[in-house]
Amino acid sequence: MAKIQVENLTKVFGKRPGRAIKLLEQGKSKDEILEETGCTVGVNRSNFSVEAGEIFVIMGLSGSGKSTLVRLLNRLIDPTEGSVWVDGDDLARMDDKGLRKVRREKMSMVFQQFGLFPFRTILDNVAYGLEIQGLEEQEKKKKADEALQLVGLGGYGNMYPDELSGGMQQRVGLARALAADTDILLMDEAFSALDPLIRKEMQDELLELQGRMKKTIVFITHDLDEALRLGDRITIMKDGRVVQIGTPEDILQHPADDYVAKFVEDVDRSKVFTAEAVMKRPEVLTIDKDGPRVALQRMKKEGISSLYVTNKDRTLLGIVHADEVSELAEQGSEDIRSVLHEDVPTVQKDTVVKEMIELLTYKNTPVAVVDEENKIVGIVVRGSVMALLSGKEVSAVE
Amino acid sequence: MSNMTPLPLAAWIDAFVEWLTQAEFIFGPLTDFIGYIISGFEWFFGIFPPWLLLLIMVGLTFWFAGRKIGLTVFVLLGLLLIWNLGYWEDMVLTLAIVLTAGVISIVIGVPVGIWMSRSPVVEGTIKPVLDFMQTMPAFVYLIPAVAFFGIGMVPGVVASVIFAMPPTIRFTNLGIRQVPTEIIEASEAFGSTGNQKLFKVQLPMAKTTIMAGINQTIMLALSMVVIASMIGADGLGTAVYFAVGRNDVGGGFEAGLAIVIVAIILDRLTQGIGASKRK
Structure with missing residues (x-):
């Protein structure tokens, strides 16, 4: 409810x-x-x-x-x-x-102009809600003090509102509301x-x-x-x-x-949207299973020049690039480990787009989105970020 | 206009006052009550020998009026002058009358002011009454005051109260209405009852303004002492009144100066109490 x-x-x-x-x-x-x-x-x-x-x-x-x-x-x-x-x-x-x-x-309330009582000390201001409920002096003081600590104004209890800056006064206002619990x-x-x-x-x-x-x-x-x-x-x-x-x-x-x-x-949409909103379903290579030929074929099909490589449980291992993979294929090697770059930029689902722009600007590779266990959940490519910033609809992973 | 019949306004008022004087059962006890307050103050001031009372007054001024050396010295010299000129007893009487009028004005005025602040209707009704009380020449109050309360200190106090009370009412009303809306909202939002809001927020917030009103009231009460002396309220006013009757410029000046000195002391004291004592 x-x-x-x-x-x-x-x-x-x-x-x-x-x-x-x-x-x-x-x-x-x-x-x-x-x-x-x-x-x-x-x-x-x-x-x-x-x-x-x-x-x-x-x-x-x-x-x-x-x-x-x-x-x-x-x-x-x-x-x-x-x-x-x-x-x-x-x-x-x-x-x-x-x-x-x-x-x-x-319910308690915090006001625009703080609404503090100028003739009361900070502590007595914070204790107001408790005071009118008839709480005992000791208990009232204790709770008010805790609320003041919570907003970082522990030592200011004996001062008066006009001795504090605007920001501090509003902390008092917040503490007063929090004290009422x-x-x-x-x-x-x-x-x-x-x-x-x-x-x-x-x-x-x-x-x-x-x-x-x-x-x-x-x-x-x-x-x-x-x-x-x-x-x-x-x-x-x-x-x-x-x-x-x-x-x-x-x-x-x-x-x-x-x-x-x-x-x-x-x-500024880049501050609001997170990786989750712009990421796509990732095409990945599974190590030990996929070789260079599979990699090249998949890149060709998707029209991309690099692929992320994961374990069987999708834990991110690194990235491989088309040029190196094709060299490998010409040499007839089957193991892509030798061309795997482990140093890849990753972000979390809730990273805002703004923080990913730099990653996307200087490298031509998509950014990997991983969860807490470093498993890949998506990739973000330049195109979707640009579409987002220009105000167009982006299709998130379903 | 000259051939119009004048309204018998004076006759009506006379009849009304005549009717009111029948209400002895009200005015008798009231007279006694006010009399007790006055003699209470007199008795209190009489406990101390003049030199001690003088020092106490100097001390109070120093303590409450911002610890100003110059003012304190002035008060000391002024009181010594009053003592020296032989007006000490008169001054004590005057203080008793003024303080009694002040106390009654506060006890009635502050609640009325609070009531006014709560309702626009009450405010709209009382305001013209206050205007009337203040603009009607103060001499006029003497007549019914004598009719109801006889001759002496008590009618003097009553006339002073009527004349001096309006500022306390007005300033109480004003002070409460001036409390910022957000502060009232803050008090309500945390679940205050009406009384909690009044005593924990509105009155403390309005205190400075209310004290300014009380200061005005005391000053007005003091300004009534000469007028009240005409109906037998003793004190410094009587000295001035007699001097006027005898065309005694020097004596009138002496007593007048004593009133001025008392006025300054009372003014600074009440202002000092009104100002926030913080810091």
């Missing part, structure tokens, strides 16, 4: 939300509704679900309703219509007491106020933390690069509507409409 399930979620700001909803159902646009009723449509009948343990990025430009949407998830804003199911309970229909319980125990983390443009270098550093750290903690993270951003870097899945929003939901590769490869296509056209 999904951790968060959002159904038909709608928020209309203004005095006549009922009328606005009727118009929405008739398919009127946001602007038309504003003109007719004076109401602003924040979020328009959105549906999606967030799975446990994933980073779910909600991405959109300003005014797209993403910040409203995340506030509907923990009901900082009351929805006009629709449901938010968290672990099977509908937040939209919960009383105050139940809502407080969910906020305390299930909730399954769900809502991050509203959490890194948008930071300068680019610090932002990247924070993204890396978040990924690293996520690798260990396996939270369910809903991450809001207006930055597509950030969305692609962090997201297991990405939702693109426009005018309060969900336009597309998919993995980063999905969204780049199959934009749902012109809006998304235009949006993603300038993305």
Whole structure:
């Protein structure tokens, strides 16, 4: 079951939300509704679900309703219509007491401008969530301290927020959310106020933390690069509507409409796509079985000038080149070991294309993709990388 | 216009006040209660001999108003001057009245300000009342104050409270409304109850602004002492009032100077408490 399930979620700001909803159902646009009723449509009948343990990025430009949407998830804003199911309970229909319980125990939030309490020390800021739950002083301090260690701010507990840099303040914000030990983390443009270098550093750290903690993270951003870097899945929003939901590769490869296509056209695709997306099924030679003649014949058939050589269990051994193999064949030798080059460039399935470009530029051989046991699972040739970078569909191994 | 019948507004107000004065069961205990607070302060200040009270006040100013040497020396000399001129007793009375008015204003004003900050309707209703309280000439309050509370210190305090309370209400409301949305959201997102939000976040965040309002309130209460002296509230105000009656420029100046010195001390003290003590 999904951790968060959002159904038909709608928020209309203004005095006549009922009328606005009727118009929405008739398919009127946001602007038309504003003109007719004076109401602003924040979020328009959105549906999606967030799975446990994933980073779910909600991405959109300003005014797209993403910040409203995340506030509907923990009901900082009351929805006009629709449901938010968290672990099977509908937040939209919960009383105050139940809502407080969910906020305390299930979801915590990180804010764009950090939302720290300036009059509290760093430690007391981090302990806020625990304090209002009435935790004992000792236990509260201990947990807050652990959370601070986790974000690398162990020694800063006695300082005040204005004594820290922006990046450090946001670590405090993150620590405050982690200290509450909730399954769900809502991050509203959490890194948008930071300068680019610090932002990247924070993204890396978040990924690293996520690798260990396996939270369910809903991450809001207006930055597509950030969305692609962090997201297991990405939702693109426009005018309060969900336009597309998919993995980063999905969204780049199959934009749902012109809006998304235009949006993603300038993305550095080489940073998003991995070897897995561009590799082909490898033609290989099995050592001890295939000789130089088989090798030449296979090269001729495939129109290539080199072949990878493996064991029977497909463990990668090296590569042979056409010129040397044909010399060998003329000499009448059967063993290709003598012309085997063991020093070959290999990458993993999740290596991004960008890191393979150099390997492909200077050598005319394809790059081998291997798994953890050094077994070959595919090869990447220049042509498929170029096709990918130019925005064309590439056929991955089936 | 001249041949129009004037509305009997004065008569109505008179009738209303007449009706209110019947409510002795309310105003009797209230008068006593305010009286107790005033004499409480008087008694408290009376515990210390003048030289010790003087040193305590100098010490408090030094401690709370940012440890400024110049200000401390000024306060020391100013208080010595008041003592020397023979206004010490009057000053203590004035302090008692002003502090009583201040305390009552805070106890009523801060909750009203909080209430205002929570609802636009309440804010819209109370704001014109505050405007009225502040712009109505302060002398006018003396008349009903005497009618309800008799002559003496208590009606002086009541008139001062009405005149001086609005800044505390306004600044409390303003201070709470100025807390950044994200900080309020942060407090709510972690599951705070309304009271937790108020006491752990809103009031601490608004503290500096509220203290600025309280500072204004105390200053306004002090500015009422001369006016209140006309209905028998003793203290430095009476000295000024008498000097005016006798055309005694020198005496009026002395008492006026004493009020200025007290004003400066109270102002710096309340400002000092309002400023964040961090660092």
